[in-house]
Amino acid sequence: MKRPWNWRRLNRAVHRDAGYLVAGLTLVYAVSGVAVNHKADWNSSWSLAPETRRFAPLPVTDRDTMAAALVAALSLPGPPRSSFRRAPEQIELYYDGWSVEADVTAGVAKVTRPRERPVLRDANYLHLNEPKGAWTWFADAYGVLLGALAVTGLFVLRGRNGLGGRGKWLAMAGILPVLAVLVWRWVNPA
Amino acid sequence: MRPAATTLLAIAAIAAASPALSAETKYGSGVGKADAVKISELLGHPEKYVGKAVRVEGIVTAVCAKRGCWMELASDKEFQSIKVKVDDGVMVFPMEAKGKVAAAEGVFTRIDVPADPKAGTGPEIVYRIQGTGAVIR
Incomplete structure (x- = not known):
């Protein structure tokens, strides 16, 4: 028997499959992200x-x-x-x-x-889109999937652990530092 | 799409993105449109060229080690060089380019660097090329 339409089931499926698809590149970008955050102090790609x-x-x-x-x-x-x-x-x-x-x-x-730093140089190569060409499209698709993962993640659970419960506080805790920095920037233009 | 097909598609995309093995590598829009000018001519008569698109050629004497966002080209005249700067990430000049011959194209730009009393430096005029493309061979 055909099951009735349920948007939460679709949401869970999208969240699950998007999660599988982006897991590998998310790890690569996470490593590179931390590395390039400190580029002023340290060359994460090359050992000179x-x-x-x-x-x-x-x-x-x-x-x-x-x-x-x-x-x-x-x-x-x-x-x-x-x-x-x-x-x-x-x-x-x-x-x-x-x-x-x-x-x-x-x-x-x-x-x-100059010697390439193992792992980090490769991660930065991808994260900073040095390959260009087809990689740009692949990375764009990754970005869309990551966005889908974030949005669907908000609605996976219901109840006290869902967005209506503690989820809203955690989501706000995540966005507050972003808003604080942006407000600070608007108040103190360069 | 079957998971195996998705995996194969991802691998194909990565392979297609890999830079081709070639003796000459193009960056950005490459070169060819602007008139070729000697670096010594640019730096000798900068006022003639400021704001204009130019093409230069020289040995790569330095590359930005952190982001590959600039490279420096030796002039045809001794003790002279010029920096070719690009916006971060638009082009990434490789560290291996040092010592190779590069042709670069971009807008010849004047930068007025103000005096810095803390560093004890006076005001300075710096000329560089805001790069739109390059070829390294």
């Missing part, structure tokens, strides 16, 4: 950790001569892909995926080999 090396000061000449002298002084693996001078005594050598910045007069070089 430059290595400082010292060498006997070299004469300031032309770029190619200085580059060759620096390669020899630091025993670097051959000539760089390219080089650049910011100032007469400064030279930068670029290799595939790493670089050397040196002050030849001071005899100090900084060797930087």
